[in-house]
Amino acid sequence: MTVTEQRGAYRPAPPPAWRPRTDAAPLLPDEEPYRLLGTGAELDEKLLRRLYEELVRGRRYNQQATALTKQGRLAVYPSSTGQEACEIAAALALREQDWLFPSYRDTLAAVARGVDPVEALTLLRGDWHTGYDPRTHRVAPLSTPLATQLPHAVGLAHAARLKGDDVVALALVGDGGTSEGDFHEALNFAAVWQAPVVFLVQNNGFAISVPLAKQTAAPTLAHKGVGYGMPGRLVDGNDAVAVHRVLAEAVERARGGGGPTLVEAVTYRVDAHTNADDATRYREDAEVSAWREHDPILLLERELTERGLLAEEDRRQAAESAEHLAADLRNRMNEDPELDPMSLFEHVYARQTSQLREQAEQLRQELAAAEEADDAQEKNDDERHRGEAR
Template identity: 50%
Template sequence: MLAQLPGAQPIRLIDELGAVDESDLSVGYQLPDDDTLLDAYRRMVIARRWDTQVTALTRQGRLATYPSALGQEAGEIGSVMGVEDQDWLFPTYRDTIALLTRGMQPSEILPFFRGEWHVSYDPHAHRISNQTTPLATQALHAVGFAHAERLQGRDTVALTYLGDGSTSEGDAHEAMNFAATWNAPTVFFVQNNQYAISVPIDHQTKSRSIADRAAGLGMRGVWVDGNDVAAVIAVVRDAVARARRGEGPTLIEARTYRLEAHTNSDDPTRYREKLEQERWGFADPISRLAAYLRAKDLLTDAVEEEITAAAEELAAATRDAMNATPNLDPLEMFDHVYATPRASLLEQRAALEAEIAQHETEELAS
């Protein structure tokens, strides 16, 4: 059966005003239950407060750099809520909210952004591969991992995150082609936040959508309103279930918008208009879901207060974790590079060890 192009518009279950979308856009997908949506709202509010706190810490010099996902909470959280416990995530550097959603602590996530460890957590404990800075390399890892898991008879789906810019990389195409050819249980979750740093999406591709590319690879493509967490959960659940049944990979494009700068070193005012940002603000994923929940009397003032308190508690814990002085051993940089260290690496380690010893001796003498 030939792969088909996605529908005329992105899939949406709840519109910008918080009403259930009963148009053709919602056909074939079930609205998540109230408990799931209230949990998603709670997670999005807490995540936004946390993201804002981390950005503030970066500006204070507590972290070297931080790529905010402000405005992309529905994609980050909805995608995690759409996978099962045994499934693996392969994130990019921007997907810290996804890591937080899966239960990782700030003290495990943030050392990566101040240069303490390249991988500051145990991937197997959380079933999350290391966050990658080189664009799209993790997509190939996800496909290889998913294929290997299936060969070993394990019931595992790999979901790999991509940005719109990274889909222009050769690694992304190669990963999707391998996944389609091998029928690997993989989900490619592309958060199209409209800009690859400063390059807008219409300067990257002339196709109607990134999801359209799936048809040319012989795999399923879906685009979804990335600011509608209900639709994201439903679409990811469907893609994961299909992959688990042996129906092959899916390319999901979630249309969203990055409200903050690319990183703290970026100035978005140089390449995008304030009016554009304000326009996307009307599609905010949190206020949209809040309107839906309040209309059903599920989101009360008391619930809002509890969520706000939980968000402030996490922000305070994050400040405490990042304000603490790390106890670092510079020689650790040579650990876990090779199973059997090369001679040149041992020489470099010995040279640094001697330099540290000399410095300590000079300090004692003074």
């Protein structure tokens, strides 16, 4: 008689002892954001100076780009004022061969990585989907859809490891982007594959007008890394030195085969979401003023001054460099671009499809016809003017 025939006699065997595959404790972030400025820690003086100079330039870049939107030279600009420490630190934490995957707000990170300041704004001007060659500086196109750049970063990093290339990908995303499915998919794949990728979440308090408390019940966004099996790091996003150290450590950990890391930088978006947003509808001026006291440039200035590393001449040189950047940006953006309609078909596929070739030929004929019509009209105008002169 089988067990199934002995009705009521079957007792399942106890399952084997279950244990988690990894110890979760080392993956947990610190209880408080990691800080270095104002702690008396030993710091690299050269890095302090570099960060300060880049932050001053970045602040002026944000101001000038915002002004260009008011002048109609940019369609939109998502300012990163107040978040400059995250952007600059991300660019400086990478080696030349590494890749940066920015979001739409991360033009400053792209510029700090070496992208031409005007080309970094081409997308926001409405001229091209991307105004620069991503391979030149290893900066992926600015991503307007939320979090879609994260799976791309994972794919590139995983492919690089399979080929044996010494490459790490650093992907930037906002707190709002962590509510997207792409965020989940990217972190899950990265952890399973142990891909050499670092995720930096710039938690600036709001996804447009939605505060973080209405997006997630997690203790911090850094805690989300534990669910995927990767360490989470929590850092003061306005402490440029701390952000740089945490990112540099995560990048080298990934480079050495340690897998991905999720870093949450707690910062604040001082300006509105974009020039089209009215932030006064969902936050108080007192809140903004409080964060201005924790400004990343102000924090660096205090540290440099206390260490005797910031003379008045240093301030002047940093300001002059920033003004030169702003003037060059302003002058070049005030020039009307020469656009070639046929460029619509470039950089779509490595080899054009038959449909693209057909569309390109149709446009070429339309442009030729329009040019012939203009020439005929000009000829008629000239003949009419000569007749009137007689």
